[in-house]
Amino acid sequence: MRDSSRSNHWLTATLLTPASLWFVFMLIFPLIVILVFSFGERAAVGGYAGGFTLEQYANLPSRLKAFQNTMLIAPAGTLLSLMVAYPLAYFLAIRVSRRYKLILLVLVIVPFWTSLLVRTYAWIFILGGRGIPTLLEFIGIEGVRLINTPGAVLVGIVYGYLPLMVFPIFVSLEKLDKNLLEASSDLGGSPVKTFMQITLPLSMPGIATGCMLVFILLMGEFLIPAFLGGGKVFFIGNALVDLFLQSRNWPFGAAVSVTLVVIMLITVSLYMKLTLGGKTGRDVSLM
Amino acid sequence: MRIYAIAVFLFLYVPIGIIVLFSFNAGRHASELRGLSVQWYGKALSNPFVGDAFVTSLIIAFSVAVLSSFIGTTAALALQRLKGKMRVLFDSLIYISVMIPGIVIGIATLVALVTVFDFVNPVIASIWPEGVKPPKLQMGYASVIAAHTLFTMSLVIILVRARIAGMDRALIEASMDLYATPWRTFFQVTLPQIYPAILAGFLLSFTFSFDDFIISFFVAGANTTLPVYIFSSIRRGITPEVNAIGSMVLAASLFLLVMAQFLLRDRNSR
Numbered sequence: 001m002r003d004s005s006r007s008n009h010w011l012t013a014t015l016l017t018p019a020s021l022w023f024v025f026m027l028i029f030p031l032i033v034i035l036v037f038s039f040g041e042r043a044a045v046g047g048y049a050g051g052f053t054l055e056q057y058a059n060l061p062s063r064l065k066a067f068q069n070t071m072l073i074a075p076a077g078t079l080l081s082l083m084v085a086y087p088l089a090y091f092l093a094i095r096v097s098r099r100y101k102l103i104l105l106v107l108v109i110v111p112f113w114t115s116l117l118v119r120t121y122a123w124i125f126i127l128g129g130r131g132i133p134t135l136l137e138f139i140g141i142e143g144v145r146l147i148n149t150p151g152a153v154l155v156g157i158v159y160g161y162l163p164l165m166v167f168p169i170f171v172s173l174e175k176l177d178k179n180l181l182e183a184s185s186d187l188g189g190s191p192v193k194t195f196m197q198i199t200l201p202l203s204m205p206g207i208a209t210g211c212m213l214v215f216i217l218l219m220g221e222f223l224i225p226a227f228l229g230g231g232k233v234f235f236i237g238n239a240l241v242d243l244f245l246q247s248r249n250w251p252f253g254a255a256v257s258v259t260l261v262v263i264m265l266i267t268v269s270l271y272m273k274l275t276l277g278g279k280t281g282r283d284v285s286l287m
Numbered sequence: 288m289r290i291y292a293i294a295v296f297l298f299l300y301v302p303i304g305i306i307v308l309f310s311f312n313a314g315r316h317a318s319e320l321r322g323l324s325v326q327w328y329g330k331a332l333s334n335p336f337v338g339d340a341f342v343t344s345l346i347i348a349f350s351v352a353v354l355s356s357f358i359g360t361t362a363a364l365a366l367q368r369l370k371g372k373m374r375v376l377f378d379s380l381i382y383i384s385v386m387i388p389g390i391v392i393g394i395a396t397l398v399a400l401v402t403v404f405d406f407v408n409p410v411i412a413s414i415w416p417e418g419v420k421p422p423k424l425q426m427g428y429a430s431v432i433a434a435h436t437l438f439t440m441s442l443v444i445i446l447v448r449a450r451i452a453g454m455d456r457a458l459i460e461a462s463m464d465l466y467a468t469p470w471r472t473f474f475q476v477t478l479p480q481i482y483p484a485i486l487a488g489f490l491l492s493f494t495f496s497f498d499d500f501i502i503s504f505f506v507a508g509a510n511t512t513l514p515v516y517i518f519s520s521i522r523r524g525i526t527p528e529v530n531a532i533g534s535m536v537l538a539a540s541l542f543l544l545v546m547a548q549f550l551l552r553d554r555n556s557r
Contacts, residue, residue: 008368015365016377018358019440023380026437027387030395033402048402084295091292104292106548111299113491114540115498117514118533121521122302125309128525162299220388222501227521237390237501244394244505254398257391264388 031261037254046248056255063256066239069225071263073150073233074218077157078211084158085165085210090199092166093173094181105170112163120156120227127152127228148230156224161217165210172206173199212268219264236260303537310530327531337532340516344497347428347512351435351496356489358436359443360481366444367451384441393505396434400426400506426508434506435496442495443488450484483550490547494540 038056043049060067092104111119125131127146136144146152176199184194222237229238236256243253310328314321331337366377404424415421454477462472500514507515513536520529 012365012368015361016369019362019365019377019444022358022433022437022440023384026396026433027380027384027392030392030399033399034391034395037398048398087288087291088295091288095288107296108299110541110544110548111303113494113498113544114303115500115514115533115536117498117500117517118306118536119302121517121525121529121533122306124521124525125305126302159298159302162295216386217388220390222390237388240390240394241504244397250398253394257394261387261391268386 034254034257037251038258040251040254042249042251046250048250056252057259059252060255060259063236063239066234066236067259069150069233070219070221070235070237073153073157073235074215074221077154077161077218078215080154081158081161081165081214082207082211085162086169086207089166089169089173089203089206093170093176094178105167108166109163112161116160117223120160120223123152123156123159124227127155147228148232150229150233152228153225153233156228157218157221160224161214164213164217168209168213169203169206172203172209176202208271212271215271216264216268219260219267306530306537307534310527310534312527312530315527327527328535331528331531331535334528336511336516337513340511340513343428343507343510344513347431347435347503347510348493348496350428350432351439352489352493354432354436355439355443355492356485359440359488360447360485362440363444363447363451364477366448381441381444384437385445389438389499389501390505392434392437393502396430396502397426397505400430426506427510430506430508431503431510431512434502435492435499439488439492439495442491443485446484446488446491447481450481454480487547487550490543490550494543494547497543498536498540 037048039052039054041049041051041053041055088108092101092108096104124147127133129147132146133144136142180198180202181194184198185191189197220237221235222241225233225235225238226241229235240253240256240260243249243256309320311323311325312320312327313324362377366374369377408421408423411424412421458476458480459472462476463469467475498514499512500518503512503515504518511519513532517529517532517536520526520532
């Protein structure tokens with residue numbers, strides 16, 4: 001076939017052009033700009049003045065609290081989501097009959113695709129002064145403050161990201177050969193032993209994928225701490241909004257962003273090395 | 288186990304229910320339920336700011352959905368032909384686009400575009416004829432649409448590629464053997480098989496863009512989208528009107544999701 005491989009190359013290149021343009025101009029270029037800015041200085045009126053200095057990075061400890069909160073609450077939130085999600089995923093994958101399985105799974109995932117803003121706002125309402133604290137006063141418990149605490153932020157996190165955790169675990173449990181469970185109990189394995197030796201290890205890829213997805217999103221979280229942490233419990237994301245939109249200290253903000261992305265990359269690659277032995281999670285799918 | 292599952296489902300849906308319930312509040316205070324009425328919906332719908340923000344969000348979400356379905360599908364079709372290093376490069380770019388926090392995309396896009404605009408605008412002004420006001424590049428529809436599309440086109444690529452992988456290659460070969468042109472093979476064999484994934488991608492892109500807050504917050508410029516409007520209203524105080532707007536936003540995304548799910552199920556059952 002004459003020229004067919006050459007015209008095939010042209011076709012492939014043409015089809016990839018729009019996507020490549022987007023990757024270059026909306027991903028690679030902006031990330032390079034941020035990197036360059038992070039070595040610059042703040043202009044007198046805010047914004048950016050050129051230069052090469054490590055001053056911004058040296059200044060990072062001034063936002064230590066935001067980093068600490070993020071690095072403590074993000075893993076805690078991930079773990080808590082896992083603990084809430086696992087039994088549900090197990091129930092959906094193994095205990096529920098085929099008839100109801102799909103509809104129940106859809107019911108778990110649907111909230112994830114609706115406005116996180118509105119769903120988080122619901123918790124301001126529930127945890128706020130006239131929500132649960134008022135109900136508690138009726139039964140005689142007074143002076144309980146729920147909103148603007150780390151606990152409130154954790155509740156918001158579990159609520160917001162539970163669907164993302166349930167789905168990959170469900171997928172890995174669903175694939176699990178049910179005969180293995182029967183074989184184990186036939187051979188006298190107790191339910192606990194069956195779970196620890198068969199179910200849990202075989203669902204590890206799902207657990208790893210779910211934890212990674214939730215953790216990554218939490219590292220850049222802004223809304224949940226903004227609404228439920230009320231300036232007391234703030235993340236790196238909140239510091240970034242403050243730096244870029246209020247104090248307009250772009251170079252420092254850039255340095256914080258770069259640090260955030262670097263921490264994220266390190267944690268994720270470490271995590272993948274540890275849990276998956278280098279294999280990337282192939283269950284990454286949101287629907 | 289069953290009780291636990293019911294409890295989790297309640298945990299997921301009760302807060303949404305509370306927002307919807309309180310949006311029908313007849314009283315003036317957000318947190319005291321005094322009879323039911325739809326007055327706050329009327330108020331929300333007649334608020335010009337809400338209307339403007341809603342239209343802005345619709346324009347952006349629709350453009351994002353059209354762009355990402357097109358770019359995502361073409362890229363997915365090309366990627367199946369790609370091998371070796373280029374394939375690895377594109378796979379990494381796709382996953383980075385999906386994984387990178389929205390706030391970093393928002394900030395990086397803002398900073399990059401403002402820098403480019405600061406550089407380009409004086410150039411345009413200098414070559415523009417005297418007496419005519421030169422156009423000024425600034426943040427607006429285009430910047431939000433472009434920033435959202437980075438994430439959503441990658442999502443479409445992932446969805447369509449999964450569909451292509453599950454497709455019956457024999458049909459394409461049969462079509463080629465019967466001397467159909469590549470175009471005809473594409474439109475009569477490939478496209479009908481992948482279109483549910485494209486449509487689902489379209490709807491998910493629309494939903495993502497319509498619900499996104501953080502990227503729009505940084506790059507929308509003077510164009511307030513609905514989530515940005517809701518955010519600033521909440522900052523000013525919780526009112527039943529915000530509940531009504533929130534309920535409408537939830538209803539809109541639910542509607543789109545049901546459609547997307549329907550299409551993806553159609554795919555699975557074939």
